[in-house]
Amino acid sequence: MSDRSPQSMSATARSQNPDSTAHAVIPGVLLPLRKQQRVLLTQKPADHIVLVMTGVLMVEARLPERDRQVLEILFPGDAYHTQDAPGLLGASLIAATPAELQRYRPEALEAIERSNPEFRRRLESAMAHRSARRTLHLASMSGASGEERLADFLVEIGLHLGRQVQGSRSFDMPLSREEIADYLALNPDTLSRIFSRMKSSGVISISRGRATVPDWPALMRLSPFGAAQTELYEQTRVPA
Amino acid sequence: MSDRSPQSMSATARSQNPDSTAHAVIPGVLLPLRKQQRVLLTQKPADHIVLVMTGVLMVEARLPERDRQVLEILFPGDAYHTQDAPGLLGASLIAATPAELQRYRPEALEAIERSNPEFRRRLESAMAHRSARRTLHLASMSGASGEERLADFLVEIGLHLGRQVQGSRSFDMPLSREEIADYLALNPDTLSRIFSRMKSSGVISISRGRATVPDWPALMRLSPFGAAQTELYEQTRVPA
DNA sequence: GCAGCCGCTTGATCTGGATCAACAATTGCC
DNA sequence: GGCAATTGTTGATCCAGATCAAGCGGCTGC
Numbered sequence: 001m002s003d004r005s006p007q008s009m010s011a012t013a014r015s016q017n018p019d020s021t022a023h024a025v026i027p028g029v030l031l032p033l034r035k036q037q038r039v040l041l042t043q044k045p046a047d048h049i050v051l052v053m054t055g056v057l058m059v060e061a062r063l064p065e066r067d068r069q070v071l072e073i074l075f076p077g078d079a080y081h082t083q084d085a086p087g088l089l090g091a092s093l094i095a096a097t098p099a100e101l102q103r104y105r106p107e108a109l110e111a112i113e114r115s116n117p118e119f120r121r122r123l124e125s126a127m128a129h130r131s132a133r134r135t136l137h138l139a140s141m142s143g144a145s146g147e148e149r150l151a152d153f154l155v156e157i158g159l160h161l162g163r164q165v166q167g168s169r170s171f172d173m174p175l176s177r178e179e180i181a182d183y184l185a186l187n188p189d190t191l192s193r194i195f196s197r198m199k200s201s202g203v204i205s206i207s208r209g210r211a212t213v214p215d216w217p218a219l220m221r222l223s224p225f226g227a228a229q230t231e232l233y234e235q236t237r238v239p240a
Numbered sequence: 241m242s243d244r245s246p247q248s249m250s251a252t253a254r255s256q257n258p259d260s261t262a263h264a265v266i267p268g269v270l271l272p273l274r275k276q277q278r279v280l281l282t283q284k285p286a287d288h289i290v291l292v293m294t295g296v297l298m299v300e301a302r303l304p305e306r307d308r309q310v311l312e313i314l315f316p317g318d319a320y321h322t323q324d325a326p327g328l329l330g331a332s333l334i335a336a337t338p339a340e341l342q343r344y345r346p347e348a349l350e351a352i353e354r355s356n357p358e359f360r361r362r363l364e365s366a367m368a369h370r371s372a373r374r375t376l377h378l379a380s381m382s383g384a385s386g387e388e389r390l391a392d393f394l395v396e397i398g399l400h401l402g403r404q405v406q407g408s409r410s411f412d413m414p415l416s417r418e419e420i421a422d423y424l425a426l427n428p429d430t431l432s433r434i435f436s437r438m439k440s441s442g443v444i445s446i447s448r449g450r451a452t453v454p455d456w457p458a459l460m461r462l463s464p465f466g467a468a469q470t471e472l473y474e475q476t477r478v479p480a
Numbered sequence: 481g482c483a484g485c486c487g488c489t490t491g492a493t494c495t496g497g498a499t500c501a502a503c504a505a506t507t508g509c510c
Numbered sequence: 511g512g513c514a515a516t517t518g519t520t521g522a523t524c525c526a527g528a529t530c531a532a533g534c535g536g537c538t539g540c
Contacts, residue, residue, distance in 0.1 A: 185382035
């Protein structure tokens with residue numbers, strides 16, 4: 001349906017920001033973000049929609065007396081609707097890597113959609129895909145152990161940012177340990193321990209922010225929702 | 241925006257199925273469900289949209305070797321899109337109380353929407369509202385303790401099914417202990433203990449499936465996401 | 481009325497992950 | 511290159527919630 005897949009391009013392409021034309025460029029307001037730059041989603045009375053053109057983003061929630069949470073991770077091709085986070089959550093988007101967003105106000109969007117039904121269809125498909133991914137993340141958070149949650153996370157990142165060579169797969173890790181911990185509802189100490197165990201069991205190796213999973217099926221076996229994630233990811237690629 | 245609110249009706253109305261015309265009746269296929277009846281969401285290649293007319297539903301996921309999970313709870317006025325759960329999750333809708341659904345295939349829906357933009361707006365608003373509620377549930381599941389999660393759940397149910405009298409609020413509990421446990425990612429034993437503590441501290445009392453919260457603000461103080469839920473719920477009521 | 485079952489409660493024990501506290505490794509900055 | 515600051519690792523201890531097991535009450539069906 002949408003053309004978000006890195007794999008559909010030549011093997012020499014960069015894996016980090018694989019696809020600068022994840023959506024045909026129908027211009028809204030272009031928003032280039034440097035690493036760690038933040039876009040507030042709160043207190044904007046007018047909702048809007050944001051398309052991720054390049055880079056990786058985090059949706060963060062911060063409630064007064066509570067730890068920061070990373071609610072979801074956005075990749076090129078994803079569409080985010082401001083209304084998805086209630087105002088009181090104190091949500092923002094944060095660029096995990098340098099990124100480019102395209103922002104649309106709803107009126108503008110409606111006009112575009114009327115004149116370009118193909119664009120509307122893409123947008124709806126992107127939204128549906130992200131919604132299903134959120135379901136999987138919820139399922140993982142509420143049904144899986146720490147190690148399983150980390151495996152699910154690695155599958156998610158690997159699918160979206162990784163390049164497959166034989167049965168192995170490698171990718172640049174866009175999130176810091178603490179950010180991953182906030183996404184997985186683990187504390188950083190515990191996460192570090194789980195990572196160490198996985199490294200010593202050979203499931204993954206990491207050096208200088210580059211992760212390699214030598215045996216992808218082995219990782220999939222640790223990941224309760226990996227198969228569902230893969231199915232979902234495959235659907236977003238051109239079926240033809 | 242939509243007219244889903246029980247409170248807008250007279251105080252003598254039943255609180256359980258308060259509003260049989262949550263959406264203006266634009267007929268799709270009407271689906272009456274008895275308690276515990278199940279509608280499979282899987283393996284339907286054609287996606288469709290379901291409107292909850294009356295009753296309370298659970299969205300359940302069941303993966304081969306894993307415990308059942310309740311991913312979300314649906315109330316009258318809610319709209320559910322089949323695509324929100326990936327096929328491999330093994331999802332179904334289950335009626336927690338007797339319920340009525342209206343089901344639409346996407347083609348039919350498109351035709352209706354074209355001729356009735358008001359209906360389309362309502363549907364989108366219902367979807368947006370549910371999406372925000374899902375965000376809050378995720379936040380609660382990954383950031384809150386058992387007691388806080390239960391408080392969040394009670395606020396959710398109380399808002400949707402409760403009737404306010406002074407500062408107190410009461411409602412029929414639509415879910416069993418085990419179902420609540422599956423929704424909150426707790427085990428039933430632990431949940432029962434937390435309930436007992438809350439009962440003995442006077443936050444809530446339950447008899448014959450009817451729950452009473454004598455001091456609603458006290459419950460809200462235990463609920464990290466209660467304020468955000470309330471804000472959200474209020475938005476769905478006619479602002480005028 | 482009573483047998484049996486199911487949903488719920490409660491006690492005793494166990495454990496995965498949190499917390500606290502050093503310490504090591506990177507990264508950034510002059 | 512060298513030093514400070516930030517980020518990641520690891521050990522020791524602790525605790526919320528899971529697990530296991532036993533009882534309790536209310537409902538169903540005979």
